[in-house]
Amino acid sequence: HADAHEGVEESSGTEGSSESFGIEAPAESDWTDLDDALLEEEDWLDDDPADRDPIEGVNRATHGFNERILEWVVDPLHRVYRKILPDAARRGLIRFFSNLNEPVILVNDLLQFSPHDAGRTTARFVINSTAGLAGFLDFATPLGIPGHDNDFGGTMAVYGVPSGAYLVIPVLGPSTVRDALGEAVDGALRPDIWLFGVGTQALLLTTGGGMTTYDIQLDRLDALRETSVDYYAALRGAYLMDRDAQIDERIGDVPWRAWFGESAEYEAP
Numbered sequence: 305h306a307d308a309h310e311g312v313e314e315s316s317g318t319e320g321s322s323e324s325f326g327i328e329a330p331a332e333s334d335w336t337d338l339d340d341a342l343l344e345e346e347d348w349l350d351d352d353p354a355d356r357d358p359i360e361g362v363n364r365a366t367h368g369f370n371e372r373i374l375e376w377v378v379d380p381l382h383r384v385y386r387k388i389l390p391d392a393a394r395r396g397l398i399r400f401f402s403n404l405n406e407p408v409i410l411v412n413d414l415l416q417f418s419p420h421d422a423g424r425t426t427a428r429f430v431i432n433s434t435a436g437l438a439g440f441l442d443f444a445t446p447l448g449i450p451g452h453d454n455d456f457g458g459t460m461a462v463y464g465v466p467s468g469a470y471l472v473i474p475v476l477g478p479s480t481v482r483d484a485l486g487e488a489v490d491g492a493l494r495p496d497i498w499l500f501g502v503g504t505q506a507l508l509l510t511t512g513g514g515m516t517t518y519d520i521q522l523d524r525l526d527a528l529r530e531t532s533v534d535y536y537a538a539l540r541g542a543y544l545m546d547r548d549a550q551i552d553e554r555i556g557d558v559p560w561r562a563w564f565g566e567s568a569e570y571e572a573p
Contacts (some may be wrong), residue, residue, distance in 0.1 A: 353541045356470045356480075363472040367536050370477055382518060394519060396440040401496060402451070403432045403439025408493045412454040416462050416558050424449050457486025458554045462561060467547075470540055478543035 357363060386394070406429035413422035428444040428451055436443045445451070460482050461467070468481030479487065491497050532538035555561050 353470070353537070353544050356467070356544060357540060358469050359471075363470065363540075364536055366472040366474055367539075369474060370472065373475060378518060382522070386519070398520065399432070399436075399442050400439045403429065403436070404494065404496050406432075406451075407495065408490045409452070409454040411493055412456055412459045412490075415456075415459045416454070416554075417560055418558050420559075421452060421454070421557065424452070425454075452557075453550065454554065455483075455486050456489040457483035458551060460486060461551045462555055462558050467551075470544065478539060480544075480547070483547065 354360065389397070406425055410422055410425040410429065413419075413425055427449050431444045431447065431449070432439045432442055435441075457480075465482055467483070471479045471481055471484055473479050473484060473487075476487070528538050528542060529535050
C-alpha cells in the first residue's frame with residue numbers, strides 16, 4: 305500500500321528487450337522530491353496525523369507484527385528474488401502485474417463517470433495484453449497512452465465518503481477504513497487474485513507487502529526507517545499525505561466533480 309494500493313508508475317530508462325522496442329523501463333526506485341521533503345520537513349501534513357489515528361495502540365502492535373514479517377519472511381525472499389531475476393525480468397513482472405490491475409482501474413473509471421480515462425485504460429489493456437505480450441512490455445505509453453491509478457477507495461472519495469480512521473492491516477500495511485473497504489472490493493476484481501489466490505497475491509505479487517511493489521519501495525522505506533525517530537509515526541504521516549494527494553488529484557480528474565468545483569476534504573475521524 306504505502307501504496308500502497310496503491311498501480312506502479314514507470315520511470316525512464318531502457319534495458320534488455322525493452323530497449324530494442326524503444327520502450328522505457330521503470331527505474332528500480334521511484335524516489336521523488338516528495339520523499340526528500342518527507343525526510344527533511346517535520347510539519348508535512350496540515351492536520352496532525354495522530355488525530356486520524358484513534359486506535360494507535362492497536363495499529364502500532366500490527367505495525368510491529370508487519371515489521372517482523374518483513375524481517376523474517378519478505379526480506380529473505382526478496383534477496384532471493386533479486387538474486388535469481390535480473391533487472392529486466394523484475395521490471396517485466398512489474399509491468400505484467402500492473403497490466404493485470406487495468407481492469408480494476410477501468411471499473412473505477414466507469415463508476416466515476418470518467419469516459420476519457422476509461423477509454424485510455426481500455427486501450428492500454430488491449431495494446432499491452434496483445435502487442436505487449438500479456439503486459440511484460442509497455443507499448444501503450446510510447447504511443448501516447450499513459451497509465452493512471454484508480455481504485456474503489458478513490459471512487460468512494462469522489463462521492464464524498466471520508467477517509468475514516470488510519471488503519472494498519474496485517475501484512476498489507478497502512479490504509480484507512482475507507483481504503484481498506486476499497487481494497488477488498490478491488491481485490492475481488494483482480495485477475496491475479498483468481499489466478500494465484502489471496503495468500504500468494506498478498507505476499508508475492510503486488511499489494512502492500514508484495515514482492516514487486518516491495519522491490520520498488522525498498523529504498524524509500526529504508527531511508528524513512530533510518531532517519532526517523534519514530535518510524536511508525538513517520539510512515540503514518542507519509543502514507544496519509546501521499547494518499548490525500550492522490551485523492552485530490554483523482555477528484556480533480558473526474559469531469560463532473562471539476563464542473564462543481566469540488567475538492568477533497570479530510571477531517572480527523
